[in-house]
Amino acid sequence: MPNRTVFFVSDGTGITAETFGNAILNQFEANLHRVRLPFTDSVDKAHTVVRQINHAAMIDNKRPIVFLTLANTEVLRVISDNCSGMLMDMFGTFVHPLEEELGLKSNHRIGRFSDSSKSEEYQSRIEAINFSLEHDDGQSNRDLEGSDVILIGVSRSGKTPTSLYLAMQYGLKASNYPLIPEDFERQDLPAVLKAQRKKLFGLTIQPERLSEIRNERRPNSKYASLANCRHEVKEAEAMMRRSGIRWLSTTTKSIEEISTTILQELRPERLTY
Amino acid sequence: MPNRTVFFVSDGTGITAETFGNAILNQFEANLHRVRLPFTDSVDKAHTVVRQINHAAMIDNKRPIVFLTLANTEVLRVISDNCSGMLMDMFGTFVHPLEEELGLKSNHRIGRFSDSSKSEEYQSRIEAINFSLEHDDGQSNRDLEGSDVILIGVSRSGKTPTSLYLAMQYGLKASNYPLIPEDFERQDLPAVLKAQRKKLFGLTIQPERLSEIRNERRPNSKYASLANCRHEVKEAEAMMRRSGIRWLSTTTKSIEEISTTILQELRPERLTY
Missing domain, CATH: 3.40.50 (Rossmann fold)
Structure with a gap:
């Protein structure tokens, strides 16, 4: 029985979040239950995601691991303010230092596939x-x-x-x-x-x-x-x-x-x- | 003309590094020259990569951005000790907090595709x-x-x-x-x-x-x-x-x-x- 839940949350397809998240998780011999939550692109959907994560936290009695690729900052805020999971903000972690390095603001477009x-x-x-x-x-x-x-x-x-x-x-x-x-x-x-x-x-x-x-x-x-x-x-x-x-x-x-x-x-x- | 070089360095195929790195870079309106360096899996190859990155730094007169997915810690050390690029250690950044959270050591296997x-x-x-x-x-x-x-x-x-x-x-x-x-x-x-x-x-x-x-x-x-x-x-x-x-x-x-x-x-x- 898996004893910890992992969520892949994205406002796009979540394929990047999932591929990369799994590349990291594969380095651990852990028994995990994985859940994909693509197209989380509105505040309403963000609240649904929060409920789902917090429910898993209660059932597992362990905080879920949440890989996020969110270009939508409102959605990100709802999740980071309300969810009890361990957040891995895969965009923010690298986008902020890059904004500084490049002297540019990011335009918060979703990864590779939007409008593609x-x-x-x-x-x-x-x-x-x-x-x-x-x-x-x-x-x-x-x-x-x-x-x-x-x-x-x-x-x-x-x-x-x-x-x-x-x-x-x-x-x-x-x-x-x-x-x-x-x-x-x-x-x-x-x-x-x-x-x-x-x-x-x-x-x-x-x-x-x-x-x-x-x-x-x-x-x-x-x-x-x-x-x-x-x-x-x-x-x-x-x-x-x-x-x-x-x-x-x-x-x-x-x-x-x-x-x-x-x-x-x-x-x-x-x-x- | 691109005025900054981006490297994707991996000891595997680098496909994860590249897909994820591009999802991040696509959020910037920057003019970038991209270079993939897959299969960087030995100390010798790491030194070659370092020379290549440092050369680009000199030519561009700007430090290159280097996305790394390296499970091999020796290779990582050679690059982080010697290269003048801005390092984005995509595994380490998330693996270390996960080791703490899960109470497990990572086994440093390469992502999704090794032995696959x-x-x-x-x-x-x-x-x-x-x-x-x-x-x-x-x-x-x-x-x-x-x-x-x-x-x-x-x-x-x-x-x-x-x-x-x-x-x-x-x-x-x-x-x-x-x-x-x-x-x-x-x-x-x-x-x-x-x-x-x-x-x-x-x-x-x-x-x-x-x-x-x-x-x-x-x-x-x-x-x-x-x-x-x-x-x-x-x-x-x-x-x-x-x-x-x-x-x-x-x-x-x-x-x-x-x-x-x-x-x-x-x-x-x-x-x-």
């Missing part, structure tokens, strides 16, 4: 997602040269989720293209990829793990057999080595780690903006 | 992404009842990117199903959706915006014409109203806002944690 549906950055993220979907698994060669990145690797090496993450998080047009037994017989990259060599990045994976993943899909198939996985991985790695293509092993990496590494390797200029 | 490729939460996110892809645009009815959420709406109302975001951010198995002219003629939901009514959520959009989006795809088609978009949107909204399906308009909302709203409305069981 019309912004250029947002539109290019959505475009990138659509592009990546259309160029998933070598489905389309149309405008392949428009890709920022083309991931290659054997089936189930992690190309699809990584492409989508690159598109969603970084707005990169990420295609992906499978390396298949025919390519290994020919001992050569698919012709369409050769003109795009600079954009290629390879994903590989331990044959044992690959066999596990493929067995979930097609149990006891040749496709999933350890012998076949060993063969495909060996051939794919040899091909990438011969062609001078950078690659990494996804076996113990998350899509976030893989994506950030690809960005660093292939598009270092995108690390500054 | 093996975690149950991570595996279920990847599974959800695959599920959502397989159930994009009504492609497959297989195991539709395994969905946590099924988005419905006319073509290009925002279903696909929202489904993928729900899968990627929240690990939800989000299917999506188009409402098409045949459904409007029959004046009824597709049969396969009726059994899943509780999981349905509708997306709609202003006909003018829809026509714009469709015109990018198929210029001057009947499909993209304003008259047809008006007709489809009207019919879709009428159908959702008749069937008692909750829905929202995506016209001015980001996928983050749409997803958070859906979560709040449908409250899928998987998401209480």
Whole structure:
């Protein structure tokens, strides 16, 4: 049974509050009950939130931990004046020293996502997602040269989720293209990829793990057999080595780690903006 | 010309540092040059980072702003002892008071993503992404009842990117199903959706915006014409109203806002944690 409640309170989606709050909480071996309270953008809603937090305090007999990302100062005041939780004011803590440093007043706009549906950055993220979907698994060669990145690797090496993450998080047009037994017989990259060599990045994976993943899909198939996985991985790695293509092993990496590494390797200029 | 440099330094991917740092910086009308420095996980790399920050300080003639998410205390010490930037220690600021409150020492693990490729939460996110892809645009009815959420709406109302975001951010198995002219003629939901009514959520959009989006795809088609978009949107909204399906308009909302709203409305069981 969790013995302490954590609230993520925001006047926006609360995604920042929650992602960051969890990054901090994950450093503790604590048994916590988490509650998201997004769109807390009026004084009325602030009072409801206060009641909810104070109720948890009573039930748990411990003060709740409350991560706040509130640009709305009125809402913040209601909560800080009335709630019995331990407040972690994630904006205020950093905004105040920054106001001093920059010699500017903050405009109290909400983080990354407000009014964003019309912004250029947002539109290019959505475009990138659509592009990546259309160029998933070598489905389309149309405008392949428009890709920022083309991931290659054997089936189930992690190309699809990584492409989508690159598109969603970084707005990169990420295609992906499978390396298949025919390519290994020919001992050569698919012709369409050769003109795009600079954009290629390879994903590989331990044959044992690959066999596990493929067995979930097609149990006891040749496709999933350890012998076949060993063969495909060996051939794919040899091909990438011969062609001078950078690659990494996804076996113990998350899509976030893989994506950030690809960005660093292939598009270092995108690390500054 | 930007006149101040901002660094996001992390021993992990730096995605948390960057997302959160930008949520804060977006509250200022400042002209900033941003630099991501992920995977700063050794003392050597820390010294390189210090040189980079101090160089920017000299060039800008202003101290850089440095957002840090470092679980590695040695790396943190090198940077805080030697760098001339304004340090925003995003973990330490909140971890120390939490250690006191919880009566626990933090274990200095990196946020959400470390060792995560093996975690149950991570595996279920990847599974959800695959599920959502397989159930994009009504492609497959297989195991539709395994969905946590099924988005419905006319073509290009925002279903696909929202489904993928729900899968990627929240690990939800989000299917999506188009409402098409045949459904409007029959004046009824597709049969396969009726059994899943509780999981349905509708997306709609202003006909003018829809026509714009469709015109990018198929210029001057009947499909993209304003008259047809008006007709489809009207019919879709009428159908959702008749069937008692909750829905929202995506016209001015980001996928983050749409997803958070859906979560709040449908409250899928998987998401209480």
